[in-house]
Amino acid sequence: MIKVKDLTFSYQKNKEILHGLTFSVSDGEIFGFLGPNGSGKSTTQKILTGILSGHEGEVEIFNQSATVNLKEFKEKIGVLFEFPYLYSNLSALDNLKYFASFYPVKNRRDIYELLEMLDFKKDYLKKPVASYSKGMRQRVSMARALLNNPQLLFLDEPTSGLDPSGAVLFRKIIEEEKKKGTTVFLTTHNMVDADLLCDRVAFIADGEIKALDTPKRLKEKNSNHQVEIDYLYLGKHTTATLEMTEFNGGIPFPYEEIISIHSKEPTLEDMFIHYTGRGLT
Amino acid sequence: MRRSFPSILIKDFKLMLSSRFLFLALGSLILYSCYINFIYIKLDQDIYPVYLYDPMKTQIGVSSEVIRVDTLEDLQAQCADGHSVGIDVSSNEPEVIMVTSGITSTDYFRAAYALSLLSPESSYTAELIGQNDKEMKNRREITSEFLFFELAAVGFLGLASILFKEKQMGVIRVHGILPVNKSAFIISKLCLFLLSDLVFTGLLTVINLGVSAGLNVLPAVLIQAGILSLIMALVGFFCAVQLPDFKQFSLLYLVLAIFITTPVFIVGQTSIDWNWINFHPMYHLFMGMKNAYFATSSAGGSYYLACGLAIVLLFLLVHWALTGEMAKEG
Numbered sequence: 013m014i015k016v017k018d019l020t021f022s023y024q025k026n027k028e029i030l031h032g033l034t035f036s037v038s039d040g041e042i043f044g045f046l047g048p049n050g051s052g053k054s055t056t057q058k059i060l061t062g063i064l065s066g067h068e069g070e071v072e073i074f075n076q077s078a079t080v081n082l083k084e085f086k087e088k089i090g091v092l093f094e095f096p097y098l099y100s101n102l103s104a105l106d107n108l109k110y111f112a113s114f115y116p117v118k119n120r121r122d123i124y125e126l127l128e129m130l131d132f133k134k135d136y137l138k139k140p141v142a143s144y145s146k147g148m149r150q151r152v153s154m155a156r157a158l159l160n161n162p163q164l165l166f167l168d169e170p171t172s173g174l175d176p177s178g179a180v181l182f183r184k185i186i187e188e189e190k191k192k193g194t195t196v197f198l199t200t201h202n203m204v205d206a207d208l209l210c211d212r213v214a215f216i217a218d219g220e221i222k223a224l225d226t227p228k229r230l231k232e233k234n235s236n237h238q239v240e241i242d243y244l245y246l247g248k249h250t251t252a253t254l255e256m257t258e259f260n261g262g263i264p265f266p267y268e269e270i271i272s273i274h275s276k277e278p279t280l281e282d283m284f285i286h287y288t289g290r291g292l293t
Numbered sequence: 294m295r296r297s298f299p300s301i302l303i304k305d306f307k308l309m310l311s312s313r314f315l316f317l318a319l320g321s322l323i324l325y326s327c328y329i330n331f332i333y334i335k336l337d338q339d340i341y342p343v344y345l346y347d348p349m350k351t352q353i354g355v356s357s358e359v360i361r362v363d364t365l366e367d368l369q370a371q372c373a374d375g376h377s378v379g380i381d382v383s384s385n386e387p388e389v390i391m392v393t394s395g396i397t398s399t400d401y402f403r404a405a406y407a408l409s410l411l412s413p414e415s416s417y418t419a420e421l422i423g424q425n426d427k428e429m430k431n432r433r434e435i436t437s438e439f440l441f442f443e444l445a446a447v448g449f450l451g452l453a454s455i456l457f458k459e460k461q462m463g464v465i466r467v468h469g470i471l472p473v474n475k476s477a478f479i480i481s482k483l484c485l486f487l488l489s490d491l492v493f494t495g496l497l498t499v500i501n502l503g504v505s506a507g508l509n510v511l512p513a514v515l516i517q518a519g520i521l522s523l524i525m526a527l528v529g530f531f532c533a534v535q536l537p538d539f540k541q542f543s544l545l546y547l548v549l550a551i552f553i554t555t556p557v558f559i560v561g562q563t564s565i566d567w568n569w570i571n572f573h574p575m576y577h578l579f580m581g582m583k584n585a586y587f588a589t590s591s592a593g594g595s596y597y598l599a600c601g602l603a604i605v606l607l608f609l610l611v612h613w614a615l616t617g618e619m620a621k622e623g
Contacts, residue, residue, distance in 0.1 A: 063469045063620045086472040097463030099304065101311040113300035114471045156467075166470075 013039045013164060013195040014060065018069035021055055029055050031219045032069065042186065042196040044210035044227075046203075046284060052219040053199050054168075060197065061091055061166055073164065087115055090162030094169040096149035100142040104132065104152045107141060108159060115160040126155040131181055146173035154182065158189070165189060168199045183209055203280045213280070217288035230283045235275075242271040297473055301481040308458060309485055314451040318493050321447060322500075325439040329501045333435050334428050342377040343407045344368050352382055356410040378407040387411060396565060429506065436501045437514075437586040438558070441579050443497075444490055444518060445554055446546075449525045452486050453533035453542055460533070460618070469619030479611055483526050490522035491515055502586075513585035520600045521578050527607035534614040574603070 014037040021030040030052045037043040047053040058064035059071060062082050071077065074088060098107050108123045127137070130151040141149060150173050157165060170186065171179040186196060186209055200206055206213050207227050214224040223230060237256040242249070245267045253276065258264055278286070309315060345352065345359045346368040362368045365381060372379040372390050379390035389404045459465050468478060498514055499507035536542045557579045560570045570576045577599075581592050 058620060061470050083472045086470060089470065091470040093463070093467070095463060097467045099308075099459075099464055100462055101458075102304070102307065106307075110300050110304050111467075111471065114297045114473050 013037050013041070013073065014043075014197065015070065015072040016056075016060075019056070019059065019067055019071060020069055021052075021059060021064070021067040029219050030067070033216075033219075033221055035214055035221060035224055037195060037197060039195055040190060040193045041211045042190055042198060042209050044206040044213035045197060045199045045216060046201070046206055046213055046280075047216035048201075048288075051216045053216050056216070057166055057168065057197070057199055061089060062086060087119065087160060088162060089164045089166065090157040090160060091166040092154055092157040092168060092170055094172060096146070096153040096173070098141045098149060098152055098156075101140055103136075103138045103140055104144075104148075104155075105137050107152060108155055111156050112159050119160045121159055121161055123155070123159070126158055127151070129185065130155055131178075147175060147178050150174055151178075154185070158185075163194060165194050165196045166199070167196060169201065170198070171202060171205055179205075203284070207280045215284050215287050223283070223287040227280050231277055231280065234283055234286055235277050238276040240274045240276050242273075243267040244269040244271065298477050298481065301473075301477055302484065305455070305481050305485050308455050309451075309489075312451070312454050312458060314455070315489065317447065317451065318443075318489060321443055322493060322496055325436075325443070325497060326500045329432060329435050329439070334431050341403050341406060342371075343410050344371045344377060344379045345382065345411075346379065347382045349383070349385075351385065352411055354412065356413040359410050378403050380407055380411065396563075398566060399563075429502070432501055433510075433586040434583070436497060437583045438562075440494060440497055440514075440518065441521070441582050442554075443493065444521045445525055445575070445578075446550060448486060448490055448522055449529040449549075450546065452482060452526045452529040454539075455482070456530060456533035457539050457542070465534075465615070465618050466621060475612055475615055475619075479530065479608065479615065482530065483523060486526045487519060487522050490518055494518040498586075510586055510588050513588065513590065514582070517578070517582045517585045520604075521582065523604050524578070524600070524607065527604065527611055530611045531607065531614055534611070534618050574599075 014035075016036065017034050019030055019033040020028055022028045033052075033056060035043075045053050045056065055064065059067050060073065062085055074085065098104075099110070102110070104127065105123065108126075112120050112123065127134075132148065132151050132155070136144060136148060141152065144152070150170075154170065157167070165186075167186070171182050174182060183205065186198075190196060196209075198206070198210060210227060212224065212226050213230070215222045225233075239254050239256060239259050241252050241254065241263065243252070243263075244250070245265075247268075249271070252265065254264070256275075263270070343356075343359050345355065345361050346363075346365055347361065359380075360371075362371060362379075365383065368379040368381060368390060371377055373392060375392040375394070377391070381388045381390055387408060389407060391400070391403060391407075393400050394403070456465075468475075494515055495511060498511055501507075502510070532542060532545055536545065553573075553575055556567065556570060557573060557575045559565055560567055560576060561579050561583065577592070577596060581596065584590055584592065
């Protein structure tokens with residue numbers, strides 16, 4: 013779906029933002045693009061969505077250069093921005109009708125169905141967006157991104173501004189899109205989203221990809237293979253840390269009751285810090 | 294473009310309504326018309342009072358507008374206001390006395406006017422190629438000035454206020470990822486503001502010149518109004534896209550009003566003659582508008598060519614600026 017080779021970009025002369033990015037995203041894959049502010053992830057997304065031109069290197073989407081036939085390309089993509097950009101004087105319905113008008117009729121999804129799927133409060137359907145909460149605006153924005161039944165979906169911080177149940181719903185919708193064969197390019201700071209949703213993630217920092225793999229393999233590669241056991245012995249609460257090899261033959265110490273056993277696997281955030289030398293914020 | 298243009302047009306119209314631009318235009322129309330009909334044309338526009346010192350009573354048949362004085366000192370005292378003109382005929386040859394206005398052409402005019410009142414019956418005859426009474430002349434003059442001000446200043450602000458709203462909402466950036474023609478985004482706004490300005494022009498002209506005289510000059514006035522409306526809307530569009538907020542825009546608006554349109558009004562309204570004003574594009578637009586109201590056309594093909602070129606160049610500039618705005622941080 014997306015092939016990027018040696019992508020470089022500069023806003024000004026001698027000030028390169030991207031230094032030769034190379035990656036690919038397969039059809040139907042959820043690809044996470046993780047990086048701190050200023051790392052180049054927004055620039056990369058703008059190049060991929062055709063907003064920004066003037067890059068060097070190869071960018072191929074839908075098996076053709078991203079700059080060829082931009083109109084047809086834009087009809088096949090959906091983009092959710094980090095902030096819910098909507099006409100605040102118009103209602104959700106009017107906003108979605110307006111944005112839908114740019115797409116061919118055969119590609120348009122039913123606005124009412126989309127809003128229902130996104131758990132949008134029906135009472136607000138005809139009220140101006142200015143009266144909506146951030147979560148409701150985010151739902152309308154997501155509906156806008158899905159309006160044209162996109163083959164490629166760019167999501168920037170999709171669960172930002174949502175309450176926990178809203179975040180769960182959005183993750184479910186993203187997974188359903190994947191099942192339909194939609195490719196998802198997910199830009200986020202949220203490691204939970206990345207861990208739960210992404211087939212593969214790329215860590216980007218200072219305009220370079222520092223690591224690219226599945227979340228599971230990234231964690232496994234750097235796991236210290238330890239297990240932490242909480243147990244009771246002689247009426248006392250104790251914690252012990254064992255190497256996995258020690259654990260193979262069962263628990264090698266006396267105990268009265270095991271309270272919990274946790275593998276001391278690193279989190280995706282630990283891995284990000286490990287590869288980039290800094291946190292995500 | 295065909296598919297989405299009506300949607301953009303409707304959306305822009307709703308934005309226009311919510312920004313109360315149409316109410317502002319309607320308010321301006323009522324205010325200007327009331328001022329013209331109830332105040333301006335009723336203003337006493339007698340120009341320079343003329344005083345005469347004629348101790349020998351040699352001047353007979355002078356105009357009734359001339360005020361006679363008994364002494365030379367009295368004549369000088371009356372003329373000290375810097376406005377009045379005195380004529381001393383004590384030495385047979387009329388001698389004009391006045392405080393100079395500082396503008397040679399105005400002084401010549403004051404002197405000639407005063408002397409013409411000494412023998413009003415011997416007025417010259419001219420070939421009349423049109424007829425204007427004083428009231429109609431005043432109506433044409435003030436209507437053209439109000440229209441120029443409305444299109445140059447208020448229209449410019451109107452479009453910018455809508456665009457700033459869209460910028461604040463971030464929706465311009467959303468259009469960057471939609472299969473929309475950027476030209477459609479610009480043309481839609483231009484069409485709405487052009488239509489609104491042309492309706493305003495039609496109403497202002499007919500209300501203040503009367504139906505017959507108004508309709509007579511309306512085609513030429515609409516052409517000038519269209520040119521000015523497009524140019525100002527494009528300049529407003531460009532400034533609104535390039536400037537970060539409305540505060541800076543307001544500052545620019547003041548600079549435009551003070552340094553760009555003021556000299557045009559001064560030269561167009563008074564007899565001050567600045568050669569450099571010929572290089573001021575707004576001056577030609579102002580005179581084009583004024584000439585249209587007086588049904589005289591001094592503008593040739595080069596004027597319309599320059600206007601057309603300016604509109605095309607401004608459109609390209611706006612297109613470029615809009616592309617940049619769409620690519621900003623999402």
